[in-house]
């Protein structure tokens with residue numbers, strides 16, 4: 365099959381979260397199943413170049429062709445370029461428009477409002493990603509792509525199926541199936557209706573049956589309606605988003621499409637995330653047969669950050685948002701830090717969360733470390749060094765942190781929701797892979813952390829974790845079944 369994936373983040377070019385991991389690994393797995401794979405993403409020029417240089421990957425990216433494109437949007441002619449490249453056997457289209465994409469961050473900037481420093485979305489996000497979506501059709505036309513599958517991910521690519529079924533019908537083969545994957549329903553691509561002209565969609569689509577949502581434009585709503593198949597990243601999340609608690613107002617609409625909605629659990633790139641070969645922990649590589657280096661790594665790592673290095677080490681690598689349960693951790697931080705543990709949190713996001721964590725770091729300098737920012741190397745060291753990995757999410761579509769942690773023998777402590785529920789088996793004696801709790805509160809979190817002291821056979825649990833097959837193979841096959849059955853599904 366010829367399959368085009370469209371997303372705003374793809375490893376190893378650019379990443380802010382799990383979306384990039386998935387786009388860096390699912391296409392590779394699909395290629396191994398003998399498909400021709402294309403991927404398209406915005407060209408965040410400086411960020412991508414910096415990343416490739418830093419990882420020594422520049423020479424692996426082969427540029428084949430650059431073409432100029434023009435998209436008329438909002439009564440203007442917007443110019444851009446498409447760089448067609450090959451990367452590890454995959455066809456990559458980078459969509460360049462430096463005014464839109466060559467910025468410091470992908471979606472947000474820092475503003476000062478009422479004397480407070482805040483993170484805010486760029487005002488022109490709809491225009492930026494509309495330009496990206498329209499450019500996909502220039503790519504399809506100019507490169508004469510005859511595609512079986514166009515697979516779009518999250519709100520940044522949500523306009524593609526809508527445009528395909530309205531503005532660009534003439535360009536699209538009837539047999540092409542459009543798949544849309546929801547990675548996180550908390551981000552639906554909602555914009556004021558005054559920006560409708562940016563989409564170039566016919567005005568009649570601003571209706572309750574289409575993109576209108578409480579007077580605003582909702583891109584995910586449109587993608588759900590106009591895609592042939594909708595998937596999300598775990599079976600449990602597929603059910604949850606059809607409920608009021610997890611549906612972010614779209615539950616009723618999604619329920620109408622439940623016959624098209626499938627949950628497929630993500631995998632991880634087990635070659636990249638491999639404690640045996642991970643270059644970020646090169647002095648301490650280990651595997652299931654011999655984990656002694658993991659203990660050495662923990663000791664060295666803990667010496668650097670904490671007063672006592674033998675205490676149980678709990679790690680967390682996370683975006684700092686309410687989704688991840690940070691508010692509940694902060695609520696009981698004093699109680700948590702009285703426990704005989706070392707805790708390290710790496711992350712960035714909500715400024716209030718960052719500031720609170722910074723002040724707790726001063727207060728509990730002996731056994732709490734907060735590293736503010738995005739840091740690939742430290743993330744690998746945390747997965748490798750920690751005894752436990754903490755993910756007390758309020759909701760979690762899939763979650764990759766807990767899977768990476770298992771691969772590194774760090775036992776997950778997770779709330780029973782979404783993909784966390786689907787990927788972690790609660791511990792019973794020496795069976796199971798993690799501590800799973802239900803209660804969505806600081807009390808629930810505190811109890812869960814406390815239960816690490818009642819674990820009789822930590823070594824067996826760690827082994828169970830490291831034995832799990834987390835590769836994409838099974839899930840890529842599941843996607844193939846979905847692709848093959850296409851519109852008949």
Ligand code: ADP
Pocket residue numbers: 380381382383385681682683710711712737738739740743762763764765766768
């Ligand atoms: P989400 O996509 O909701 O952020 P996931 O668990 O699916 O959550 O994926 C998060 C990915 O991003 C993991 O690969 C994790 O290691 C990585 N990550 C998150 N925050 C950071 C950070 N501050 N530094 C480095 N990696 C991070």
Ligand code: GLC
Pocket residue numbers: 381382383386547548597630760761762763764783
């Ligand atoms: C989103 C979700 C996360 C999921 C990731 C990849 O960012 O928050 O749970 O693992 O997408 O699908």
